[in-house]
Amino acid sequence: MSAEYGRWALLIGIDCYIPGTKRSILYRNLNGCVSDVKEVEKYLHGIGVQNIRVLTSSKSPGSDRPVEENTPELPIYDNIERELNGITNKASAGDLVYIHYSGHGIRRQALKAGRQFTGDEINGTALALADVMEGGAYLTGYRLGKFAKRMVEKGLRLTLVLDSCFSGQGHRKPTTASAINFSFRTGDGGLDESILESDKRVNVEAVITDQGIRGPNHRNAVVEPSWLSNPTGCTILAACGFDEAAGEEIQPGTSSTHGVFTFYMLKLLNQTLSGLRPTHAMVRSYVKSKIRPSKKQSPVLYGDGDYVFFGKELVVERPISRILRKNISGGLIEVDLDIGYAQGVCDGAIYNVYRGNEPTHREAIPLFTITIFKALTISPFRSVAALSNGDVNAADISTASAVLSSWAVPHSFVQTSHTARRISKAQVAVLKKELDAHHSREFSLVSHDDATKMSPTFAIDLDENEIFQVYILNKTSKEWNRAQRITSISANNGNWVKNLIYVLRHLSRFQAIKNIHNDDTATQLPHSCLEVTVLNRGMKVPKSCDGSYCVAHKALVTYNFRLSQDYSRPGSKGLYVSFYMFSATWGISKLHPAPGQPALLLVPGKAEYFRLEMSVPPPRNIEDQADVEDTIRVCVCDASRSWEDITLSDLPAEAFRGPLKTESVVLEATCAKSGSTGAITSRKVILYDCDQRGEEELEEKWGFVDVILHTASALIIQQENDIDIKDTVG
Structure with a gap:
C-alpha cells in the first residue's frame, strides 16, 4: 500500500x-x-x-x-x-x-x-x-x-x-x-x-x-x-x-x-x-x-x-493524427496527415512525428518535425506537411503519428494608430523590426493612411493611460470594435513588444478558429440539424432579435441538444457532437464530453445536456463593457472526429514584468488530488482515436452550430409560461 x-x-x-x-x-x-x-x-x-x-x-x-x-x-x-x-x-x-x-x-x-x-x-x-x-x-x-x-x-x-x-x-x-x-x-x-x-x-x-x-x-x-x-x-x-x-x-x-x-x-x-x-x-x-x-x-x-x-495523476495529452502516406517531389519529402482545416490546422503549424504509439509515453523523442503547407486545398480533414528537420525513412513513415507542437495563424495586416492618439514613430519602428524578424509570415504593419489598400484585420493604439488597445474589424459591418478584456499591456513595460505580439497572435488564432465554416453544400450540415433548448430555472430562455440568448450573471443555465426532425427519420444513424466554449476572455475550452472522448453519438430520441453557471469576468480596462458575449459551438459530423486542437487558454489579465510565453503544447503530467475541483491551467486534451480510413478520404458531412450567449451583470429575465420549449437553431 x-x-x-x-x-x-x-x-x-x-x-x-x-x-x-x-x-x-x-x-x-x-x-x-x-x-x-x-x-x-x-x-x-x-x-x-x-x-x-x-x-x-x-x-x-x-x-x-x-x-x-x-x-x-x-x-x-x-x-x-x-x-x-x-x-x-x-x-x-x-x-x-x-x-x-x-x-x-x-x-x-x-x-x-x-x-x-x-x-x-x-x-x-x-x-x-x-x-x-x-x-x-x-x-x-x-x-x-x-x-x-x-x-x-x-x-x-x-x-x-x-x-x-x-x-x-x-x-x-x-x-x-x-x-x-x-x-x-x-x-x-x-x-x-x-x-x-x-x-x-x-x-x-x-x-x-x-x-x-x-x-x-x-x-x-x-x-x-x-x-x-x-x-x-x-x-x-x-x-x-x-x-x-x-x-x-x-x-x-x-x-x-x-x-x-x-x-x-x-x-x-x-x-x-x-x-x-x-x-x-x-x-x-x-x-x-x-x-x-x-x-x-x-x-x-x-x-x-x-x-x-488506476491513478491520481492527470495527464495532459495531445491529440494524435496519423501519417497516411509519403510523397517525394523534387527532393522535397511531403507527408499526408488525416487532420485538416476544419479541426484548426493552418499553414505554418509544426507537428512532431513519432514512431507508432510513442506519443503515449512522456519520454518519447520525436523522429523529426514537419510543417503544414497545404491545409485549405486538400479537404476539411486532410493536410500536407513538409519535412522540417530530422532524418526520415520509409519504415518510420509507415507507422508514424504526428502531434501538434506549435499552432500557426493566417497572415493579417495590423493598422497602427486607429484613433486620433497615435503610437510614436519610435514605437512603430521597434514593433515592425520584431515582426519582420520573427513573425513576417503572420503579421505586417500598415499605417493609418495605407489601411484602405491593405484591408487590415487588427488595429492597435494607446489610450490615455499608455495602455495598448487592440481593435478588430467586423468584416460584415466594416466597423472597428475594441477587443474587450484582453491582457493589459503598458507601453512602460520593457517587454511590451513581445507581449503585444503575443496578444495579437492569440486573438488571431481565436478569430481564425471562430471563422471556420463549411461552404460546401454537398458536405454541409446546417444549423438546423440540431434543436436547442436553453433553460434558466426550468423556464425556456427566449431568443433575442439578434438570435442570441440573454442570461444573468451567476445564472445556472441548462443547455439541451437533440437532433432535429429532418435528422431523426427512421434509419438515421445519428451525428457525432462535441461542445466547446468560446469565452469572453478569448479562450476556447471543451465543455462536453469529458476528456478521453473525442465526440458523442447523438441519435434520434436522445438528448445531450449540460449546465453552466454563467458569469461576467472582471473588467480589465476602464472601457470594458459590463455585459459579455460567449459562444457555445457544437462541432457536428457524421463520423467521429477530434476537434481538440482548437482549444486555447484564456488571455491573462496582466502581462506583469516578464514577457508572456507562447502556450506549451508538449506532453506533460500534472498531479491532481482525487475529488479536486481546482482549475487545471494547462490544456486538457485527449489522445486522438484514428479510425484508419486509409488514403481514400470519405466525403464526411460536417458543420458547426453556434449558440450565442449575452451575460449581463445585472439582468432580470422575464419568463413566459406559454413559450414553446422547442427551438431550432437557425
Missing part, C-alpha cells in the same frame, strides 16, 4: 453459470473470465496493490456447478454487495478503487417497434451473476451506479472495467474461419426482461439509497437511469457499445482464453510498468486499435479519461 493513499480492488470473473429454469434465458459457460481476473490480480500485485478481493465462479471438471459454490467467494449479488460496501466503509478519502468484471452482460430493456436506442451503453443493462438462472438477482447498471456514486461521494477515485456484452440486438455467431474460437459474452438472445423476487428486493434497496427521490408508486419495470452514464470522479471502461458484442478467445502467444478487452488492456499496462501508466483514454484507444475490424467491438469510455489508469 502506498504511504500516501490506499488502493483497493474487487475482481469478479464468472466462467461457470449455475444451471436453472427460473429465467427463460440461457447463459452458456465461458472460458476466459477467471483467467482474466487472475492476470489482473497479478498485475495489481506487481504495482504494489495489497487490498485485493477476488470473487470467481470456476468450472469444475465433470460437474455443472462452480468450484466456489456455497462460499463467500462466489460472485452472487449478496457477496458482491458485501465487498463493495466493505471497500466503501474501510477506504479513506483520496484512496483509489479498481473494480473489474469479466462475465456475461445482458440488456434488461427491449428495443420494441417504434422505440429508438437512446445511445446509452449503461442504462437498462445488467451484469449476469453466477446464480441468475437459478433465481439470483442481476447487478443492474442502475444499482452498480449507486455503489459507485457512494464511493465517489466519500472522496474515492474509482476505475471500473466491464468486460462483458451490453448488446440488446441478440447473440451474434462467429461467421469467419478466424473466429471459430471466438465466443461472445452475452446470454442467448441478448435480452432478459424477467423480474424475479430477487430483482425486486435489489431494486427496493436501490430506491432506499436514492434518498426517496421517486414516489412510492414507481414501477419496477421502468428502466432506471444509471449514474454511470454521466459519472464524475470516476472512469468506466466498457468492452463494447450497445449494438456490439464483447468477445473472448485464445490470444496470440498464449494457450489460454482471455477477454479481448482485458488481454490488450493488460498488454499495454505491462509495457508501461517502469514509467508513467497510460491514461484511461490511451487504454481505450490502444485496445480499439488492436481489435480486428471483423469483430466489430468498440470499447466505450465514460468519465475522466485523462487520469492515469
Whole structure:
C-alpha cells in the first residue's frame, strides 16, 4: 500500500453459470473470465496493490456447478454487495478503487417497434451473476451506479472495467474461419426482461439509497437511469457499445482464453510498468486499435479519461493524427496527415512525428518535425506537411503519428494608430523590426493612411493611460470594435513588444478558429440539424432579435441538444457532437464530453445536456463593457472526429514584468488530488482515436452550430409560461 493513499480492488470473473429454469434465458459457460481476473490480480500485485478481493465462479471438471459454490467467494449479488460496501466503509478519502468484471452482460430493456436506442451503453443493462438462472438477482447498471456514486461521494477515485456484452440486438455467431474460437459474452438472445423476487428486493434497496427521490408508486419495470452514464470522479471502461458484442478467445502467444478487452488492456499496462501508466483514454484507444475490424467491438469510455489508469495523476495529452502516406517531389519529402482545416490546422503549424504509439509515453523523442503547407486545398480533414528537420525513412513513415507542437495563424495586416492618439514613430519602428524578424509570415504593419489598400484585420493604439488597445474589424459591418478584456499591456513595460505580439497572435488564432465554416453544400450540415433548448430555472430562455440568448450573471443555465426532425427519420444513424466554449476572455475550452472522448453519438430520441453557471469576468480596462458575449459551438459530423486542437487558454489579465510565453503544447503530467475541483491551467486534451480510413478520404458531412450567449451583470429575465420549449437553431 502506498504511504500516501490506499488502493483497493474487487475482481469478479464468472466462467461457470449455475444451471436453472427460473429465467427463460440461457447463459452458456465461458472460458476466459477467471483467467482474466487472475492476470489482473497479478498485475495489481506487481504495482504494489495489497487490498485485493477476488470473487470467481470456476468450472469444475465433470460437474455443472462452480468450484466456489456455497462460499463467500462466489460472485452472487449478496457477496458482491458485501465487498463493495466493505471497500466503501474501510477506504479513506483520496484512496483509489479498481473494480473489474469479466462475465456475461445482458440488456434488461427491449428495443420494441417504434422505440429508438437512446445511445446509452449503461442504462437498462445488467451484469449476469453466477446464480441468475437459478433465481439470483442481476447487478443492474442502475444499482452498480449507486455503489459507485457512494464511493465517489466519500472522496474515492474509482476505475471500473466491464468486460462483458451490453448488446440488446441478440447473440451474434462467429461467421469467419478466424473466429471459430471466438465466443461472445452475452446470454442467448441478448435480452432478459424477467423480474424475479430477487430483482425486486435489489431494486427496493436501490430506491432506499436514492434518498426517496421517486414516489412510492414507481414501477419496477421502468428502466432506471444509471449514474454511470454521466459519472464524475470516476472512469468506466466498457468492452463494447450497445449494438456490439464483447468477445473472448485464445490470444496470440498464449494457450489460454482471455477477454479481448482485458488481454490488450493488460498488454499495454505491462509495457508501461517502469514509467508513467497510460491514461484511461490511451487504454481505450490502444485496445480499439488492436481489435480486428471483423469483430466489430468498440470499447466505450465514460468519465475522466485523462487520469492515469488506476491513478491520481492527470495527464495532459495531445491529440494524435496519423501519417497516411509519403510523397517525394523534387527532393522535397511531403507527408499526408488525416487532420485538416476544419479541426484548426493552418499553414505554418509544426507537428512532431513519432514512431507508432510513442506519443503515449512522456519520454518519447520525436523522429523529426514537419510543417503544414497545404491545409485549405486538400479537404476539411486532410493536410500536407513538409519535412522540417530530422532524418526520415520509409519504415518510420509507415507507422508514424504526428502531434501538434506549435499552432500557426493566417497572415493579417495590423493598422497602427486607429484613433486620433497615435503610437510614436519610435514605437512603430521597434514593433515592425520584431515582426519582420520573427513573425513576417503572420503579421505586417500598415499605417493609418495605407489601411484602405491593405484591408487590415487588427488595429492597435494607446489610450490615455499608455495602455495598448487592440481593435478588430467586423468584416460584415466594416466597423472597428475594441477587443474587450484582453491582457493589459503598458507601453512602460520593457517587454511590451513581445507581449503585444503575443496578444495579437492569440486573438488571431481565436478569430481564425471562430471563422471556420463549411461552404460546401454537398458536405454541409446546417444549423438546423440540431434543436436547442436553453433553460434558466426550468423556464425556456427566449431568443433575442439578434438570435442570441440573454442570461444573468451567476445564472445556472441548462443547455439541451437533440437532433432535429429532418435528422431523426427512421434509419438515421445519428451525428457525432462535441461542445466547446468560446469565452469572453478569448479562450476556447471543451465543455462536453469529458476528456478521453473525442465526440458523442447523438441519435434520434436522445438528448445531450449540460449546465453552466454563467458569469461576467472582471473588467480589465476602464472601457470594458459590463455585459459579455460567449459562444457555445457544437462541432457536428457524421463520423467521429477530434476537434481538440482548437482549444486555447484564456488571455491573462496582466502581462506583469516578464514577457508572456507562447502556450506549451508538449506532453506533460500534472498531479491532481482525487475529488479536486481546482482549475487545471494547462490544456486538457485527449489522445486522438484514428479510425484508419486509409488514403481514400470519405466525403464526411460536417458543420458547426453556434449558440450565442449575452451575460449581463445585472439582468432580470422575464419568463413566459406559454413559450414553446422547442427551438431550432437557425
